[in-house]
Amino acid sequence: MGSLGERKRIQLPHVVVFPCPGQGHMNPLMEFAKRRAYRNLHVTFIATERVRERMIQAQEGAAIHVTSALQNIRIETISDGLSPDCEETNDVDMRMDLMKKVGGLTFQRVIERLNSQGHTNKVSCIVYDSLLNWVPHIANKFNITSAFFWTQSCAVYAIYYHFYTGMVKAKDETENVRDVIEIPGLPQLCQSDTPSFLQSSNPCESLLRLVMDQFSTIFQATWILGNSFNELEMTEIQSINSLIPIVTVGPLVPSAFLDGNNPQDQDVGIHLWKTENCIDWLNTKEASTVAYVSFGSVAVLSKEQIIEIALGLKASRYSFLWVIRPDQNKEGKNNVHDFLNGFLEDTIDQGLVVSWCSQAAVLNHPSVGMFVTHCGWNSTLESLSSGLPVVTISQWSDQTTNSKYIEEVWKTGIRLNKTAYGLVGKDEIEKSVKTVMESEDGVELRKNALKWKTLAKEAMMKGGSSDKNIEWFIREVIGRTAAA
Incomplete structure (x- = not known):
C-alpha cells in the first residue's frame, strides 16, 4: 500500500462506526474509530441521544487528553426510541425493537445528511456492531459497503456460529444435556465453559435469541472484523476461517499503553459514569502491591457476593482499588451502601473504592500487581495487553469462556467458581x-502475562499481524470507494 502522503492525494473514504449503545460495545469500536482517524481517514461515530447525554454528564472535569483523543472524530446522534430522561429498562426485546425501528430511521437520516454535504462527507463504509443486524439492509439501500464487527473473542464467535448453524448441539439425540462439547480449533469444553446463554440453566431466552440473530444477516456484510489478534487465537481463527472468515484488528485498547503510535490516546474517551482520579492514590503505593478489582459496566453483584469479596480483600492485607458503580451502591433496602461505609472506615489505610475510573491507565500503573475481574472481553484484552495476572469471577455471557481460556489456555490467571x-x-x-x-x-502467571503483553504490542505495531489487517481493510475500502 502507498505511504500516508500518497493516500492524501486521493479521496480518502468516510467510515461511519456504529456501536450498540453500551459501554462494553462502545469501547472497542471507539478505539477502532480513533485508529482510523489517526490514519487520516474521515470518521463519524454514532451515539444515541441517551448515551451522548450521559457522556456529557460524565465528562465534567475529565482530563484534557480525553477530549484531544476524540478531536478528529465526528460524533452524530440518533434516537433509540426512548426519551433521554426515561428509566432504564431490562426489556431487551423492546429496546432492540425500538433501536431497529426508531434508531434505524434516524440513522438513515444521518446518512442522507452526510451524503448531501458534499463528496468529502459522503459515506463509504459502515462498521457496525454485530448486535445491530439490520444495519446491512440500510447500507445496501445506500449502496454503501459494510463491516460486521465482532466485539468478543474468536473462540466465542466460533462457538455461537456452530450452535447457530446446528453443527453443534447442546443436547444429544436423547435430549440429554451434553457434558462435553467439541468444536474444531477449540479446546474441549464442558457445558459450563460455554457462554451462559447456551447453558441449560440460562434464564435469558431473549438474550439467546439476540446473540443468535447476529448471524442472520452476516453474509450481507462486505467484511467481518474482530477485536482479537492472530497470535492469541491462532487455531480458533484458522478453524473458523474455513467457514466464515474473520479479520482480526485488535487488541483495541488505548494506543499509548500498547503500540505507542498515538501517545495522546490514553483513555477510551467515552464514559457513561464520571471517572474518579485514583492515580494520585496509586502513586503512593509500591510497585506491584495493589489488587485492582472491577466487574465491568453491566454485571450486578449481590450484596452477599460484595461482602465476601470485601472480606477476602481485607484478609489478604494487600492494598486494593475497587470499582463499584453508582447503581451498585445506592441507599435503600438490600443495598451495600451501609456495609461499604463501615468497610471503608476499617480499611482506610488499605483500600480505595471509586465509582468509575480510566481502566487502561490503572492497569498500566506500576503499583498495580493484579486484576480481579468478571472477565468480559474488553477487560480480558486489557489485562493481557498490560501484562497483568488475573483472578476471574465470571458472571454471565462470554465471561465463562474467557475465564477458561485465561486459566487453561493462556495461563495468566486463576478461575474461581461459585459454590452451591x-x-x-x-x-x-x-x-x-x-x-x-x-x-x-x-x-509463572506473571511471566505468561508479560509474554502476551509483548505479543499484543507486536500485533499492533507497524508490520504486525493486526496492523497489516488494518492496512488491508483501509486499502479495501479505498479501492471500493474509488471504484464507486
Missing part, C-alpha cells in the same frame, strides 16, 4: 490474591 450457594467465598478471594501476589505459581 452461588457465591465465591471470602477465603477463596483471600487465597487467590495471595497466590498471585506472593507464590511461585503467581510468578
Whole structure:
C-alpha cells in the first residue's frame, strides 16, 4: 500500500462506526474509530441521544487528553426510541425493537445528511456492531459497503456460529444435556465453559435469541472484523476461517499503553459514569502491591457476593482499588451502601473504592500487581495487553469462556467458581490474591502475562499481524470507494 502522503492525494473514504449503545460495545469500536482517524481517514461515530447525554454528564472535569483523543472524530446522534430522561429498562426485546425501528430511521437520516454535504462527507463504509443486524439492509439501500464487527473473542464467535448453524448441539439425540462439547480449533469444553446463554440453566431466552440473530444477516456484510489478534487465537481463527472468515484488528485498547503510535490516546474517551482520579492514590503505593478489582459496566453483584469479596480483600492485607458503580451502591433496602461505609472506615489505610475510573491507565500503573475481574472481553484484552495476572469471577455471557481460556489456555490467571450457594467465598478471594501476589505459581502467571503483553504490542505495531489487517481493510475500502 502507498505511504500516508500518497493516500492524501486521493479521496480518502468516510467510515461511519456504529456501536450498540453500551459501554462494553462502545469501547472497542471507539478505539477502532480513533485508529482510523489517526490514519487520516474521515470518521463519524454514532451515539444515541441517551448515551451522548450521559457522556456529557460524565465528562465534567475529565482530563484534557480525553477530549484531544476524540478531536478528529465526528460524533452524530440518533434516537433509540426512548426519551433521554426515561428509566432504564431490562426489556431487551423492546429496546432492540425500538433501536431497529426508531434508531434505524434516524440513522438513515444521518446518512442522507452526510451524503448531501458534499463528496468529502459522503459515506463509504459502515462498521457496525454485530448486535445491530439490520444495519446491512440500510447500507445496501445506500449502496454503501459494510463491516460486521465482532466485539468478543474468536473462540466465542466460533462457538455461537456452530450452535447457530446446528453443527453443534447442546443436547444429544436423547435430549440429554451434553457434558462435553467439541468444536474444531477449540479446546474441549464442558457445558459450563460455554457462554451462559447456551447453558441449560440460562434464564435469558431473549438474550439467546439476540446473540443468535447476529448471524442472520452476516453474509450481507462486505467484511467481518474482530477485536482479537492472530497470535492469541491462532487455531480458533484458522478453524473458523474455513467457514466464515474473520479479520482480526485488535487488541483495541488505548494506543499509548500498547503500540505507542498515538501517545495522546490514553483513555477510551467515552464514559457513561464520571471517572474518579485514583492515580494520585496509586502513586503512593509500591510497585506491584495493589489488587485492582472491577466487574465491568453491566454485571450486578449481590450484596452477599460484595461482602465476601470485601472480606477476602481485607484478609489478604494487600492494598486494593475497587470499582463499584453508582447503581451498585445506592441507599435503600438490600443495598451495600451501609456495609461499604463501615468497610471503608476499617480499611482506610488499605483500600480505595471509586465509582468509575480510566481502566487502561490503572492497569498500566506500576503499583498495580493484579486484576480481579468478571472477565468480559474488553477487560480480558486489557489485562493481557498490560501484562497483568488475573483472578476471574465470571458472571454471565462470554465471561465463562474467557475465564477458561485465561486459566487453561493462556495461563495468566486463576478461575474461581461459585459454590452451591452461588457465591465465591471470602477465603477463596483471600487465597487467590495471595497466590498471585506472593507464590511461585503467581510468578509463572506473571511471566505468561508479560509474554502476551509483548505479543499484543507486536500485533499492533507497524508490520504486525493486526496492523497489516488494518492496512488491508483501509486499502479495501479505498479501492471500493474509488471504484464507486
